[in-house]
Amino acid sequence: MNGFTYHNPVKVVFGNGTFAQAGEEAAKLGKRAFVVSYGDGSVAGTLARLAELLDAAGVASEQFLEVVPNPPIEMVARGVERAKAFGADFVIGIGGGSAMDAAKAVAAGVLYTHGDLWNMVYASHSNVTAQPPESALPLLLIPTLPATGSEMNMCSVVSSTTRGKKSYIWADCLFAKTAILDPELTYTLPPFQTACGSVDAISHVLEIYINGQDKSDLLHEWQLGLMRTIVENLPVVLKNPTDPDARAELMWCATCGLNGWASPGDAWTPMHQVGHVLTSRHGINHGSSLAIVMPAWMDYHKALKPARYAAFARKVMGICGDGKTDAQLADEGIAAFRAFIKECGVPTTLSEKGVTEADIPGIVEGVKSVSFNADGVLSSNPPVTAEALAEILKKAL
Numbered sequence: 001m002n003g004f005t006y007h008n009p010v011k012v013v014f015g016n017g018t019f020a021q022a023g024e025e026a027a028k029l030g031k032r033a034f035v036v037s038y039g040d041g042s043v044a045g046t047l048a049r050l051a052e053l054l055d056a057a058g059v060a061s062e063q064f065l066e067v068v069p070n071p072p073i074e075m076v077a078r079g080v081e082r083a084k085a086f087g088a089d090f091v092i093g094i095g096g097g098s099a100m101d102a103a104k105a106v107a108a109g110v111l112y113t114h115g116d117l118w119n120m121v122y123a124s125h126s127n128v129t130a131q132p133p134e135s136a137l138p139l140l141l142i143p144t145l146p147a148t149g150s151e152m153n154m155c156s157v158v159s160s161t162t163r164g165k166k167s168y169i170w171a172d173c174l175f176a177k178t179a180i181l182d183p184e185l186t187y188t189l190p191p192f193q194t195a196c197g198s199v200d201a202i203s204h205v206l207e208i209y210i211n212g213q214d215k216s217d218l219l220h221e222w223q224l225g226l227m228r229t230i231v232e233n234l235p236v237v238l239k240n241p242t243d244p245d246a247r248a249e250l251m252w253c254a255t256c257g258l259n260g261w262a263s264p265g266d267a268w269t270p271m272h273q274v275g276h277v278l279t280s281r282h283g284i285n286h287g288s289s290l291a292i293v294m295p296a297w298m299d300y301h302k303a304l305k306p307a308r309y310a311a312f313a314r315k316v317m318g319i320c321g322d323g324k325t326d327a328q329l330a331d332e333g334i335a336a337f338r339a340f341i342k343e344c345g346v347p348t349t350l351s352e353k354g355v356t357e358a359d360i361p362g363i364v365e366g367v368k369s370v371s372f373n374a375d376g377v378l379s380s381n382p383p384v385t386a387e388a389l390a391e392i393l394k395k396a397l
C-alpha cells in the first residue's frame with residue numbers, strides 16, 4: 001500500500017432539497033457573488049431560483065453565462081474582467097463540470113499575477129512551465145450534472161481554442177469553500193448527458209483501479225464498490241429520471257470518484273490524457289471519449305493483471321466466476337462493460353464518431369505533445385509507449 005498525504009477542505013451540503021440553502025451558504029462567503037454558468041437555457045430555471053435565493057439572503061449577484069463545454073481560457077479571461085468590474089468577492093459555479101471548472105479558473109484568474117491565464121495550465125507534462133495560481137476568490141459550487149467531481153477537488157480542466165489544447169489547472173486554492181449537492185437538480189438531465197456523466201465518473205475510478213498500485217485492499221474494494229454502484233443505478237435513472245435514491249447514488253458516486261478517496265497513493269489518469277485529445281482534435285464529448293478508450297485500454301492490458309480484471313468482472317459487472325479462469329473472466333468483464341456502455345446510449349468505438357485508422361498517428365502525436373513525460377512515455381502502470389498507444393487506438397476503431 002502506497003503512502004499518501006490527503007487534504008480536502010470542502011464543506012459538502014448533500015441531499016434532496018438542499019439547493020434551498022444556497023442563499024444562506026453564499027452569505028457566509030461574501031456579499032457580491034459572480035455566478036458562472038451556461039447561457040443556453042439548460043439551467044435557466046435553476047439560475048432564476050438561485051438569483052432569488054441570493055437576493056433573499058442579501059447577496060448581490062451578477063451572472064456570467066458564457067460557459068461552453070471544454071471551457072476555453074479566452075472565455076475565462078472575459079469572465080475575469082467582468083468579475084473584476086462587478087467587484088465580486090466570491091464566485092458561484094453552477095452547472096456541469098465545465099461550469100464549475102470555469103468558475104474555478106475565473107476565481108483564480110481574478111487574483112492571478114503571472115501574466116497570461118494560460119500560464120496557470122499544466123499544458124505539457126514533459127516540460128512543466130506552469131505557474132499555478134496561489135490564491136482564488138472563495139468558491140461555492142453547485143453541480144447539476146454528476147460527473148467530474150469538480151465540486152470537491154482542486155482541479156479545473158480548461159482548453160485553448162487558439163492553441164488547440166485541453167489540459168488542467170491544479171492548485172490548492174481551487175478547492176471550493178462549500179459544495180451544495182442536490183440530486184433534485186439532476187432530475188431533468190437528458191439521458192445521454194446522464195449516461196456520459198456516469199461513464200466519466202466510472203473512468204475516474206477505473207483509471208486508478210487498473211493503472212494504479214498492485215496491493216491496497218481497502219482502496220480496491222472502495223473503487224469496485226463505487227463502480228458497481230454506478231453500474232447498478234444508471235439503468236434505474238435512465239428508466240425513471242426522477243428516482244430520488246438512484247439520482248442521489250449517482251451524484252455522490254461522482255463526487256467520491258474524484259475527491260481523492262478513490263486514489264490515495266496513486267495519480268494515474270492516462271486514459272483521460274487520450275480522451276482529452278479525442279475531444280480537442282475530433283470534438284468527441286468527454287464521456288464518449290472515455291467510453292471509447294476504456295474498453296480498448298483494458299483489452300490491451302488485461303493479460304498483465306488477470307486477477308484484477310477478474311475482480312472487475314465479478315464485483316462490478318456481476319459475472320459469476322464459477323469454473324472460470326481469471327483470463328476468461330477478464331474477457332467477459334470487458335465485453336460486458338462495453339455492452340453496458342452501449343446499452344446506456346454512449347458510443348464505444350472511434351468509427352462511430354467518424355475517426356479512422358488514418359487519424360491515429362495524429363491522435364498519438366497530440367497525446368505525446370501534452371501528456372508524455374520526460375522519459376518519452378505516457379505515465380501509467382505500466383508506462384505506455386507511442387507504439388502501444390497506437391495499438392490501443394486500433395482496438396478502439
Ligand SMILES: [Fe+2]
Nearest residue numbers: 148200272286
Ligand atoms: Fe473526466
